[in-house]
Amino acid sequence: MARAPKAPKAEELLDFDFSPPAADWMETPVDFKPGTFCYGAKGKNLDIMDLPNARDWSPTDEDWRLPAEWQGTIIEGLADRMKKYRSFRLFLDICVRCGACADKCHFYLGSGDPKNMPVLRAELLRSVYRRYFTRPGKLFGRLAGARDLTVDVLKEWWYYFFQCTECRRCSVFCPYGIDQAEITLMGRELLNLLGLNTDWIAGPVANCFMNGNHVGLEPQTIMSNVEFLLEDIETITGRHIEPSFNRKGAEILFVAPSGDLYAEPGTYTCMGYLMLFDQLGLDYTMSTYASEGGNFGFFTSNETAKRLNAKIYAEARRLGVKWILGGECGHMWRLVNQYMDTWNGPADFLEQPVSPVTGTKFTNAAATRMVHITEFTADLLYHNKIKVDKSRNDHLVITYHDSCNTARGMGLLEEPRYILRRICNNFVEMPEDTIREKTFCCGSGAGLNAGENMELRLRGGFPRANAVKYVREKHGVNVLANICALDRASLPALMDYWVPGVKVMGVHELLGNALVLDGEIERTLDLRSDDLPGKEEEAIV
């Protein structure tokens, strides 16, 4: 495999328009353009998960070494999933190709590639469905929008189903709620029947299965990473914190996306969590076994996702906690909200979550028994249970990026905004058509945040960056706040490229900066150990 090419200049990336090519899309073969796709899944990672057709391969290989009966496998797989998912079967049948979704996809808006219009990306699969499952398709073929399943079609599926971040923005605008994510999920499941995953997904999945988190951090490494953060907290605030791991009998199990445990700037968000919990005297523990809230299994297959997700409830049961608190993460929360209880519940061994600080009953989490940290913190601030010094964030002009999954798979819109308004003085919104349910993806979700596909990520992130640029120019925005680990992992590179000078911060990093701890020293540094403007001189005097 060739090394990933360097990302082109912005002018080159933006040298496209939305006028479609002359040739019909069925006659346009897929072009594996370097920088727009990920490496193929390694055999060893598929083997760990007992997934089929494990072998090392590269998408640029002529021969993908498919099993002999691969067409049958796909057609059977399609039939099976049509029975299992009404969404899938329905969305194969009822699209009228009105085009409302066409200019809603960030990949289309960043590339102009017509096959990234959700309607056409779905037609890639629908055309095959028609050919093998509908009478008009069988009788009239091309005329009925049907085509044979060939190796080229399969390659096209692979290329484009890994150019969808399952963000569901198209689904907001569709008159029938057709959700490209459902098509992509099924498309990826079918590809996985033939061992056709990307290694950026298959690797983390194997890691998560064996070691409990996507990067494969071993228990002692998690602890030493957190130890490192605690030292920083002590330097910055004078406060010594001793969290617990795998402790039985704690009231709350806290599960964060593992990105917050090891990689900047997620680690600063983690520092925010740790400081908040310590200030509250919360009886909580973290697990090294269930050390991942995120779930790359969801980008592989439903079964894989369920297998990884099972750890959270299993660990909560083993430790005997009362309820679960979840950190800032996007797809993790779509899964907690819409899948977890159905997969691995009922959570009858837990209790209905009640905030030990305010006594608030989180009735909206009565069955799942897992509370989002911004729900928890918004409730604290509403009841004035924590002291904050807003002025510590005065040098920041903050805008808020809704992550796709918490916006469109949950509706968690006001909680983080409430927190932001309470902890800073300069909060501005991006244009209305780019936030809340209409928010733009970071372009790297659903397992696309690799290095080798950087051009694709930059293109996909362009619509989001475009909105950030707008508020940067208009209001001087210098912080893009978010509640998603993938955002924290991917947006910094995106901002450096499209909108230099904008930092990416988790909401709880900003909270950690503003939070007044009992007995803390005068703060002269923020959680990144950078000088707090306006505060450093006072300290010297």
Place this chain on the structure above:
Amino acid sequence: MKIWPSFLAALALVLLAWAGVGLFHWQTLFGVVIPYLAFLTFVAGFIRRVVLWGRSAVPFRIPTTCGQQKTLPWIKQDKLENPSSPWQVLGRMCLEVFLFRSLFRNIRTEKRGAALGFGSAKWLWLGGLVFHWSMLIILLRHLRLFLNPVPAPIRGLEALDSFLQIGAPLLYITDLTIVFALTYLFLRRVVVPSVRYISQPADYFPLLLLLAAALSGILMRWFFRVDIRAVKELTMGLVTFHPLPPGQLSIGVIFYIHIFLVSCLFAYFPWSKLMHAGGVFLSPTRNMSNNSRAVRHVNPWNYPVKTHAYAEYEEQFREKMRKAGLPLETE
């Protein structure tokens, strides 16, 4: 061009009816047999399709949430965009079905040099809404041909539809609006490059068929007048299952063209994208409440999966965990 197969197909249907009745005098075939068969195909096909959908499971609760969730009591929930109860879902569905709520959200995104710009884009919503409402009213108006005496609400609807009191016979507003809306929807497919690119024969054909059916109806009313009493005798015969031999009734060819096109539309319906009419009600991203954290949703085909249990994990890392001071289940 993908328009031509559709255009030729629609044209062929018109010619078929014209030749069948005008040249060969197959009134019974076009006036009785085909309408019955078409209606039967429609009903059976529609039910079959809905049953097929209905048989598929709904394993997960996957509404697309388009507003604030139900959460802390002091945060206002957006009950219609993010429903958490059946009544709220009903409200959301009514907005979708009657007012095309999601399409109303539509925005236009343009590339202006190195920036994206957003603009209003309500024409598709308006064109779609006008077409569907016109269609509904026209269908209801046609009930007067199948009911005797004509119920007051139908007569009222007719009066309302012709309240402009223009021409003789009176002009129906929906006759105008349906033609305008269909023409807009068709031209949009031809003119807007991205929409033309995604369009298939299956997109042009129903539009042309609908347009032809509407135009033949209009022609019959104003230009090639037919004996409306004879038509009603025929339609009442159909609906009471005592069809009259239509050859004895003197009804112009244009009527047979109209009824044949409508029959084709009915017969084509269950095999086509027109089934969105039934599908919209079943769409899981719209017809489910976002309450799966509060109320457990059960997947009928949920099955146990192989996991990596804590015991295996501890086995794997026991020494390292002991060294790090982590509590162990087995020493």
